[in-house]
Amino acid sequence: MANIIDKGQITLQDGSVMSWNITDDEVLTISGALWDGSVTVGKDIKSEAKFRHLVLDESVQAIGVFNFSDWNCLEEVTLPPSIKCIEHAAFCGCKNLKRVNLSDGLEIIGADSFSGCESFETIILPATLKKIYEYAFAGCESLQEIVIPEGVTIIGEEAFRDCTNLRKIVLPSSITEIGCNVFLGCTSLQKIVIPSSVTMIGDDAFYKCAGLEELVISEGVTEIGDYAFSDCIDLREVVIHEGVSKIGFRAFDGCSSLCEIVIPSSVTAIGEEAFRDCASLREVVISEGVSEIGFRAFGDCIN
Numbered sequence: 141m142a143n144i145i146d147k148g149q150i151t152l153q154d155g156s157v158m159s160w161n162i163t164d165d166e167v168l169t170i171s172g173a174l175w176d177g178s179v180t181v182g183k184d185i186k187s188e189a190k191f192r193h194l195v196l197d198e199s200v201q202a203i204g205v206f207n208f209s210d211w212n213c214l215e216e217v218t219l220p221p222s223i224k225c226i227e228h229a230a231f232c233g234c235k236n237l238k239r240v241n242l243s244d245g246l247e248i249i250g251a252d253s254f255s256g257c258e259s260f261e262t263i264i265l266p267a268t269l270k271k272i273y274e275y276a277f278a279g280c281e282s283l284q285e286i287v288i289p290e291g292v293t294i295i296g297e298e299a300f301r302d303c304t305n306l307r308k309i310v311l312p313s314s315i316t317e318i319g320c321n322v323f324l325g326c327t328s329l330q331k332i333v334i335p336s337s338v339t340m341i342g343d344d345a346f347y348k349c350a351g352l353e354e355l356v357i358s359e360g361v362t363e364i365g366d367y368a369f370s371d372c373i374d375l376r377e378v379v380i381h382e383g384v385s386k387i388g389f390r391a392f393d394g395c396s397s398l399c400e401i402v403i404p405s406s407v408t409a410i411g412e413e414a415f416r417d418c419a420s421l422r423e424v425v426i427s428e429g430v431s432e433i434g435f436r437a438f439g440d441c442i443n
Contacts, residue, residue: 142163142164142165142167143163143164144161144162144163145162145163145164145189146161146162146187146188146189147159147160147161147162148160148161148185148186148187150184150185152173152175156172156173157172157173158170158171158172158173158174159171159172160185162187162189162190162191165193166190166191166192166193167191167192167193167194167195168185168191168193168194168195169195169196169197170194170195170196170197170200171196171197171199171200172199172200173200173201174196174200174202174203174204174207175202175203175204175205175207175227190213191213192213192214192215192216193214193215193216193217193218194208194211194214194216194217194218195217195218196218196219196220196223197220198220198221198222199222200220200222200223201222201223201224202223202224202225202227203219203223203225203226203227203230204227204230205227205228205229205230205250206228206229206230206232207227207230207231208230208231208234209229209230209231209232209233209234210232210233210234211231211234211237212233212234212235212236213236214231214234214236214237215236215237215238215239215259216237216238216239216240216241217231217237217239217240217241218240218241219240219241219242219243219246220243220245221243221244221245221246222245223243223245223246224245224246224247224248225246225247225248225250226246226248226249226250226253227250227253228250228251228252228253229250229251229252229253229255230250230253231253231254231257232252232253232254232255232256232257233255233256233257234254234256234257235256235257235258235259236259237254237257237259237260238259238260238261238282239260239261239262239263240254240260240263242263242264242265242266243266244266244267244268245266245268246266246268246269247268247269247270247271248269248270248271248273249265249269249271249272249273249276250273250276251273251274251275251276251296252274252275252276252278253273253276253277254276254277254280255275255276255277255278255279255280256278256279256280257277257279257280258279258280258281258282259282260277260280260282260283261282261283261284262283262284262285263283263286264287265286265287265288265289265292266289267289267290267291268291269288269289269291269292270291270292270293270294271292271293271294271296272288272292272294272295272296272299273294273296273299274296274297274298274299274319275296275297275298275299275301276296276299276300277299277300277303278298278299278300278301278302278303279301279302279303280300280303281302281303281304281305282305283300283303283305283306284305284306284307284308284328285306285307285308285309286300286306286308286309286310287309287310288309288310288311288312288315289312290312290313290314291312291314292312292314292315293314293315293316294315294317294319295315295317295318295319295322296319296322297319297320297321297322297342298319298320298321298322298324299319299322300322300323300326301321301322301323301324301325301326302324302325302326303323303325303326304325304326304327304328305328306323306326306328306329307328307329307330308329308330308331309323309329309332311332311333311334311335311338312335312337313335313336313337314337315335315337315338316337316338316339316340317338317339317340317342318334318338318340318341318342318345319342319345320342320343320344320345320365321342321343321344321345321347322342322345322346323345323346323349324344324345324346324347324348324349325347325348325349326346326349327348327349327350327351328351329346329349329351329352330351330352330353330354331352331353331354331355332346332352332354332355332356333356333358334355334356334357334358334361335358335360336358336359336360336361337360338358338360338361339360339361339362339363340361340362340363340365341357341361341363341364341365341368342365342368343365343366343367343368343388344365344366344367344368344370345365345368345369346368346369346372347367347368347369347370347371348370348371348372349369349372350371350372350373350374351374352369352372352374352375353374353375353376353377353397354375354376354377355369355372355375355377355378355379356379356381357378357379357380357381357384358381358383359381359382359383360383361381361383361384362383362384362385362386363384363385363386363388364380364384364386364387364388364391365388365391366388366389366390366391366411367388367389367390367391367393368388368391368392369391369392369395370390370391370392370393370394370395371393371394371395372392372394372395373394373395373396373397374397375392375395375397375398376397376398376399378392378395378398378401380401380402380403380404380407381404382404382405382406383404383406384404384406384407385406385407385408385409386407386408386409386411387403387407387409387410387411387414388411388414389411389412389413389414389434390411390412390413390414390416391411391414391415392414392415392418393413393414393415393416393417393418394416394417394418395415395418396417396418396419396420397420398415398418398420398421399420399421399422399423400421400422400423400424400425401415401421401423401424401425402425402427403424403425403426403427403430404427404429405427405428405429406429407427407429407430408429408430408431408432409430409431409432409434410426410430410432410433410434410437411434411437412434412435412436412437413434413435413436413437413439414434414437414438415437415438415441416436416437416438416439416440416441417439417440417441418438418441419440419441419442421438421441424438
């Protein structure tokens, strides 16, 4: 059994109290209040004792903004089911954080919550999760796989931007929109299936996903945003189902491995330079529903 080697208490402005202790197995345990709505106290813990694992007990109800940002000592975090929301930038910049244990009960992962956690390898998101806000996991360059649970309706802009080792992501049927730049620069992502619940693929959503080889856009999608798949240089296979009405500006620009594309009859507009510089493109089938083909939509398609 671990022994306590240091402990203390901190009083917040509203009179609530946070208690903490550090054990000889390098675990910091916190109970009580971390945030009173305006003041966060995580960085007010002063101790010479080392710790690598942060544990919040069930008396903790909220994690405040920047509570543990830039705590480079942290390698593991365990959160209780009492936590419903991880606030803005709570663990931002924790460069050595490798593992986070989340509990059922969590509903919101706030903006920048884990951005810049560059050692982050894996996370299991709880079934209770509803929203992932912008930049939540941006720059988590060691993250390899993530499954977004059913029930999540929102993935914010740039939520997984520059997760350069992310190879697999599973999107739920509950999500309705993929925001701008969500997976921009995820250069190891190989396949993506857009579920039929999604109606909009935002601008730059998969821009510069250089390793993406296979893309399936299901029936619910009505619009593919500007630059959505631009510079996906390994993209060889694209299936666009009926339902899409607009393909945006430079949506597939620079997809130099793409060999063929079938534009379904639901598409009425192909944006300017939508398929520009698709150097391997040999066959294009354009259905009779298309009424507008933008300037240089197939420019520099030399084959």
